[in-house]
Amino acid sequence: MGATGSFPGQVMDQDEVDRTLARLEAEREAIETSLLALRDHKGHRLLEDAELSGVTRDRWSDTERSIALLWACFESYSEALSAARELRDRRRRPSHEELTELTGTLRGQSVAVAGAPGHAQSAAGRFTLAGLVDRMNELYARSLDTVVAAATVWSALPARIDLLTAELRRTRSLAHSAGVRPGEHPAAGELETITAELAALHSQVMSDPLAFWRAGQGSSAPGGGRPDTGRYDSAARALEDVRREVEAVLTVRQGSEERLMRLRDVLSRAERTLEEARSARGEVLAKIAVSEVPAVSGPPTALRELLSNAAEYRRRAQWHRLSPLLESLERDAEDELLRARASLTAVTAPLAVRAELRGRLDACRARAAGHGVAEDRALKERYDAARRMLWSAPCDLRMAERAVLRYQQAAADLLATRQQGHAEPGGDT
Numbered sequence: 001m002g003a004t005g006s007f008p009g010q011v012m013d014q015d016e017v018d019r020t021l022a023r024l025e026a027e028r029e030a031i032e033t034s035l036l037a038l039r040d041h042k043g044h045r046l047l048e049d050a051e052l053s054g055v056t057r058d059r060w061s062d063t064e065r066s067i068a069l070l071w072a073c074f075e076s077y078s079e080a081l082s083a084a085r086e087l088r089d090r091r092r093r094p095s096h097e098e099l100t101e102l103t104g105t106l107r108g109q110s111v112a113v114a115g116a117p118g119h120a121q122s123a124a125g126r127f128t129l130a131g132l133v134d135r136m137n138e139l140y141a142r143s144l145d146t147v148v149a150a151a152t153v154w155s156a157l158p159a160r161i162d163l164l165t166a167e168l169r170r171t172r173s174l175a176h177s178a179g180v181r182p183g184e185h186p187a188a189g190e191l192e193t194i195t196a197e198l199a200a201l202h203s204q205v206m207s208d209p210l211a212f213w214r215a216g217q218g219s220s221a222p223g224g225g226r227p228d229t230g231r232y233d234s235a236a237r238a239l240e241d242v243r244r245e246v247e248a249v250l251t252v253r254q255g256s257e258e259r260l261m262r263l264r265d266v267l268s269r270a271e272r273t274l275e276e277a278r279s280a281r282g283e284v285l286a287k288i289a290v291s292e293v294p295a296v297s298g299p300p301t302a303l304r305e306l307l308s309n310a311a312e313y314r315r316r317a318q319w320h321r322l323s324p325l326l327e328s329l330e331r332d333a334e335d336e337l338l339r340a341r342a343s344l345t346a347v348t349a350p351l352a353v354r355a356e357l358r359g360r361l362d363a364c365r366a367r368a369a370g371h372g373v374a375e376d377r378a379l380k381e382r383y384d385a386a387r388r389m390l391w392s393a394p395c396d397l398r399m400a401e402r403a404v405l406r407y408q409q410a411a412a413d414l415l416a417t418r419q420q421g422h423a424e425p426g427g428d429t
Contacts (some may be wrong), residue, residue: 011100021081035140037076043147043152076111109127152226168198263307268304274343280351288394347370379414
């Protein structure tokens with residue numbers, strides 16, 4: 001829009017009049033160009049044709065009045081300027097009276113605009129040309145701000161909502177193929193909520209775009225601000241969460257048979273381990289003299305039942321139910337196998353101790369035989385005593401351990417004596 005002029009003072013001379021007229025006429029052309037651009041602005045055309053509501057309806061109603069007033073101001077401004085040009089063109093050198101009249105027109109409060117209150121208007125309801133330019137600048141900036149803000153929202157949000165809606169349709173189709181349906185899976189209900197939200201959001205954006213506009217802080221330029229995408233962003237995040245959940249369900253479908261086979265194998269190993277532990281417990285009770293042997297739990301029947309449920313879910317393509325069940329079964333089956341192994345270790349501990357004592361006894365006898373002392377009568381008696389304890393049932397492990405220690409000590413003492421005897425002939429005579 002144009003710049004402001006000066007206030008009345010002394011009568012202008014011819015050169016001042018010509019310069020002022022040329023500047024104001026250039027200003028009028030710039031103002032007219034701006035007004036035509038505002039009328040042809042995409043946002044202006046959309047606002048004219050749209051069925052508006054809420055904030056936008058109220059703002060546009062005010063803006064339409066401002067634009068009508070803006071054109072009225074421009075017409076008054078143009079008429080005053082044309083009258084001044086006509087007066088100036090009457091003669092090559094205007095008279096003093098004509099210069100006085102031109103000064104009053106160009107600098108005085110010479111323009112009246114019906115229904116155009118403003119700070120540059122006199123008590124008599126008239127504007128200076130410069131004051132009228134100020135008023136038009138204000139009206140133009142306010143009107144352009146509304147038009148640009150609405151156009152920016154309409155350019156940004158509906159297209160993004162449409163793209164998200166298309167993604168929503170793809171996700172709904174994917175969810176249906178995965179068995180994620182209303183009433184059967186929470187994600188299906190979330191898809192319905194997102195669908196309703198996007199439809200409502202699109203409708204509200206189209207009818208009330210300015211409700212989604214956030215003016216820039218400290219910015220006085222028309223259209224300074226940004227679209228508020230909060231609701232869109234929330235819907236996009238919710239849809240992404242659902243999409244990931246649906247993809248997880250599809251992953252379950254693709255690998256479910258292999259996972260079920262692994263689960264059957266883990267449970268079978270756990271059952272075999274528990275059976276081995278029960279058998280070993282009976283052997284311990286029969287062969288080892290111990291006060292208490294840990295009990296062995298029964299087979300994991302509850303997990304077997306859940307595994308049957310999982311197989312049934314797979315048969316019925318109820319992937320959304322199969323997914324969490326498989327995850328919990330995999331954890332529980334591994335835990336069951338670890339417990340079975342721990343039970344076997346605890347039950348067979350006495351047998352392991354007996355095997356370790358037998359190994360120590362045989363290793364000591366082999367060393368004694370290697371040094372030629374295994375058949376020593378006293379040493380042989382201790383060996384036979386320890387062996388009887390370790391190979392008889394029930395075996396008292398504490399007594400057997402003492403017998404093995406006595407044999408080891410006797411063998412060590414005998415070897416030491418033999419070594420000393422061999423060393424004496426080499427001594428002093």
